[in-house]
Amino acid sequence: MPRVFNFSAGPATLPDVVLEQARDELLDWRGVGASIVELSHRGKEFMGVAAEAEADLRRLLSISDDYVVLFLAGGATTAQALVPLNLASAGQRADYVVTGHWGKTAIKQARPYVDVNIAATSEAGGFRDLPARADWQLSPDAAYVHITANETIHGVEFRDIPDVGDVPLVADFSSSIASEPLDVSKFGVIYAGAQKNLGPVGVTVVILRRNLLERAGQPRADIFDYRSHVKGESMLNTPPTWNWYLAGLVFKWMLAEGGVEEFARRNARKAAALYAAIDGSGGFYRNDVAAPVRSRMNVPFFLHDASLDKAFLAESEAAGLIGLKGHRALGGMRASIYNAMPEAGVRALIGFMDDFRKRHG
Amino acid sequence: MPRVFNFSAGPATLPDVVLEQARDELLDWRGVGASIVELSHRGKEFMGVAAEAEADLRRLLSISDDYVVLFLAGGATTAQALVPLNLASAGQRADYVVTGHWGKTAIKQARPYVDVNIAATSEAGGFRDLPARADWQLSPDAAYVHITANETIHGVEFRDIPDVGDVPLVADFSSSIASEPLDVSKFGVIYAGAQKNLGPVGVTVVILRRNLLERAGQPRADIFDYRSHVKGESMLNTPPTWNWYLAGLVFKWMLAEGGVEEFARRNARKAAALYAAIDGSGGFYRNDVAAPVRSRMNVPFFLHDASLDKAFLAESEAAGLIGLKGHRALGGMRASIYNAMPEAGVRALIGFMDDFRKRHG
Structure with missing residues (x-):
């Protein structure tokens, strides 16, 4: 695979x-x-x-x-x-x-x-x-x-x-x-x-x-x-x-790849894009963390309707996006976007999230 | 290689x-x-x-x-x-x-x-x-x-x-x-x-x-x-x-491979052969441990003339036998012959030791 x-x-x-x-x-x-x-x-x-x-x-x-x-x-x-x-x-x-x-x-x-x-x-x-x-x-x-x-x-x-x-x-x-x-x-x-x-x-x-x-x-x-x-x-x-x-x-x-300065730029872009997709989803997705202290590395988010969680996980996995299940302490979803996660991965996730929202919104 | x-x-x-x-x-x-x-x-x-x-x-x-x-x-x-x-x-x-x-x-x-x-x-x-x-x-x-x-x-x-x-x-x-x-x-x-x-x-x-x-x-x-x-x-x-x-x-x-019973047999054969080669070397090689409690896993041995140690290590490495240098606390040599060391490896070591002895004895 x-x-x-x-x-x-x-x-x-x-x-x-x-x-x-x-x-x-x-x-x-x-x-x-x-x-x-x-x-x-x-x-x-x-x-x-x-x-x-x-x-x-x-x-x-x-x-x-x-x-x-x-x-x-x-x-x-x-x-x-x-x-x-x-x-x-x-x-x-x-x-x-x-x-x-x-x-x-x-x-x-x-x-x-x-x-x-x-x-x-x-x-x-x-x-x-x-x-x-x-x-x-x-x-x-x-x-x-x-x-x-x-x-x-x-x-x-x-x-x-x-x-x-x-x-x-x-x-x-x-x-x-x-x-x-x-x-x-x-x-x-x-x-x-x-x-x-x-x-x-x-x-x-x-x-x-x-x-x-x-x-x-x-x-x-x-x-x-x-x-x-x-x-x-x-x-x-x-x-x-x-x-x-x-x-x-x-x-x-x-x-x-350019050291931590370069990863700072990439990580800022990845996090900004993902939070923007969540915040711009009209409430379909939600992140509850105060904006100034949102993590650039771990992005927990929730679907407006938790009964869709199972479908979200199954469909994302089928789309080649794995590891999105949130920690059991919080539930919901979590996307960890460390240095080794390419920007293409975040774009693919955002694309999937938009598509899922259109189909289930 | x-x-x-x-x-x-x-x-x-x-x-x-x-x-x-x-x-x-x-x-x-x-x-x-x-x-x-x-x-x-x-x-x-x-x-x-x-x-x-x-x-x-x-x-x-x-x-x-x-x-x-x-x-x-x-x-x-x-x-x-x-x-x-x-x-x-x-x-x-x-x-x-x-x-x-x-x-x-x-x-x-x-x-x-x-x-x-x-x-x-x-x-x-x-x-x-x-x-x-x-x-x-x-x-x-x-x-x-x-x-x-x-x-x-x-x-x-x-x-x-x-x-x-x-x-x-x-x-x-x-x-x-x-x-x-x-x-x-x-x-x-x-x-x-x-x-x-x-x-x-x-x-x-x-x-x-x-x-x-x-x-x-x-x-x-x-x-x-x-x-x-x-x-x-x-x-x-x-x-x-x-x-x-x-x-x-x-x-x-x-x-x-047959479980620990099989490894017990292999390990006994490997250790017996190596100790026999040492004991039968006419004093060229020496192991000082009391025979009944000699380890089947780690065989420390010494050359009768420590000035040959360097040549032994260089020549053994060239012969594809590595890791034979003894622990710094004891000096000399040590052959560790755990489960994953095949009997062919011990035979190769014994062959090298015999050859080295003939050339330097």
Whole structure:
């Protein structure tokens, strides 16, 4: 079957050229007679792949030497647990701004270790807007302030980096990293599961300001210790090599396509077109998020008549548009339009939506 | 280049047929028009892959319903940290039997959480033998007893499951799982990084006796809680889907080849032939491990003259035999001969070793 347009929220679509390269070298990586999946992580071949991936990500996001870059296993949820373990003393206050499902997950990982202060939450409004910075109740003695840069399920996104003074800002960037230029210097820690904009699931990027390594943190296993991972250059234990390699191919693709500046332009066009189609559907489709904070990556939308959902999903799939079912927490539909979703995919979706509306409106 | 024989300790060689299948369906998994790497972990396609992998592993190892099987991220080292967090109360006594490098790693992960009692260690003898069961100093009140079934670096292996009474036996089986039949019912927890006998790095199998879930454990993030992973069916967060899928292909291959009984026969033949070649080399090659506990999976050996090491590695690589360099902790050579290493590979290695000896002896 020809490749479809896949709007899955993550694991998500990957560039054809990346998958083609991974396919072509899966049994024989660059003439060594073995797959990159089979090679020792400490051999010169994978060490080269790993170093190139880091260099490319640093170039892509303009990450300075004040930051270390780690490639870890365990997903963003594990990263959420490592933040309090490494940045706070036991029971210390930490501020969390909750703007959707993943902010709540972050708190769940932190509560056993720190005194979680919910500095702001938009839950009462169904996470359809962001709490105004002026209303945040930050703690003067907080170990850090945690935000979720983009909420994958609710489709809300910080369009500006909030100023939290001298307290380190920690951000879950899983679903929007590398979708546009980012001023890394405004953050203490950025973490991101790779499976949306960076590549395959199974590897998590952690970008960590070096001076935070001076914090003692709290009792923890070696494998949960940032310092051990930094010392081990993300090879404290055997890392997920294939996943890291595939992310590296995605970084090279992004650089070749013009870097995050170019993806910012493409993503802005894709999101604008899709929201315009929803807003211009005369109420047939609906997105409830406040316009200034609508996510450029994840576009949840609802049909005016939920009894049409089943037909919408069946017909879109038949039209080669998959992964549109909304998260079970919200229902409805969701189109995830990360870097690897071409503009042609969004145009095809809009075309289908218009056609479906005419037939069922 | 044609495929070489890869003796890497892990990531390790995979069956050609598994890699060929993964290659052929990398861009289009069974006609859905997308890669399995790109599909939602909660979609029917991956859910089917995941369920089949579990069913196949249960069949392969005859795992009863008294046990749950988890497919987790984070490697065996993370699994080592989860054991004390879930099975012991804070500061409770736990017994560790140390028979090599990985036993020491297990202790490093456990010390922040439990009172580690080294019940036995063979470190004084350079980990060349196993401490006799009669000499173990087990604690009557231990939360569990931890062993490393096979030590990948030192090449020593438990050939019998030690009797530890009613205290749950926890075993790191990373480098020998599925290499022969195993009586799972003798264990409380078995864990194994997949990258040796089960497939690719990036997924870890945990086989857990259900009644151990009744233990309260100690304060921990949700993502470190066995019960949450069980409830979430290993999808508490986005699991490493491609790695899980590839492990599933390896399980199917193992079943098709005749299961663990057949691999036990092949592995016994491979190990016997290689040790015989070493022992029969008139001292040119040497393995220092006590014969009854020599590992069937990892065969470390030394050349009588270490100044020949460089030539041995260069010439073996030129002969299409890669990954033979010993771990940096021991030096010398190591041949890892897991399930996926064909008998022809071991014959080729023995042929090369004989030839090298004749030329340099």
